Amino acid sequence: MRVSTHSQAVEWAVGVHSATPAASQIIVNPTRKVSNMTDKSTSNVNPSRRRFVVSTGGAIGAAALAGVLARTAQAADLPHVVPTDATATGLAYTEDATTTKNAKYVAGSTCQSCNFYQARGTTAAYGPCMLFPGKAVSAKGWCMSYVKAPK
Numbered sequence: 001m002r003v004s005t006h007s008q009a010v011e012w013a014v015g016v017h018s019a020t021p022a023a024s025q026i027i028v029n030p031t032r033k034v035s036n037m038t039d040k041s042t043s044n045v046n047p048s049r050r051r052f053v054v055s056t057g058g059a060i061g062a063a064a065l066a067g068v069l070a071r072t073a074q075a076a077d078l079p080h081v082v083p084t085d086a087t088a089t090g091l092a093y094t095e096d097a098t099t100t101k102n103a104k105y106v107a108g109s110t111c112q113s114c115n116f117y118q119a120r121g122t123t124a125a126y127g128p129c130m131l132f133p134g135k136a137v138s139a140k141g142w143c144m145s146y147v148k149a150p151k
Contacts, residue, residue: 078136080126087132088143097142104144112139115149
């Protein structure tokens with residue numbers, strides 16, 4: 001066979017003739033003998049890395065959910081603050097805000113709407129308060145450290 005052009009020589013060397021329909025898709029690659037342009041097997045992402053990222057993300061999400069659920073369960077198990085507690089006495093805490101005689105009390109100010117109350121947005125009767133660590137206060141309660149929570 002007589003080869004007249006460079007492209008014909010390449011086609012002849014690879015065994016592809018111009019009459020073949022897929023001839024335009026096959027190229028000569030110096031690092032690989034023949035490669036198909038439509039081959040998608042050479043991805044930049046390692047499947048092992050992808051599997052690791054997906055499984056790690058799932059594990060982190062599950063751990064976060066477990067932490068939230070555990071914290072909710074712990075809040076229900078906290079002992080309630082009694083008005084005779086030393087901190088409660090110092091802050092003039094009362095379980096029913098409407099019964100306080102303290103001059104600093106403003107109508108509508110309850111633990112439920114306080115910035116220190118950690119169970120805002122729930123319907124729980126008692127919830128944790130930052131001022132009484134390890135104890136739960138009444139959602140209808142009040143103390144002198146009341147600070148209206150931002151909306």
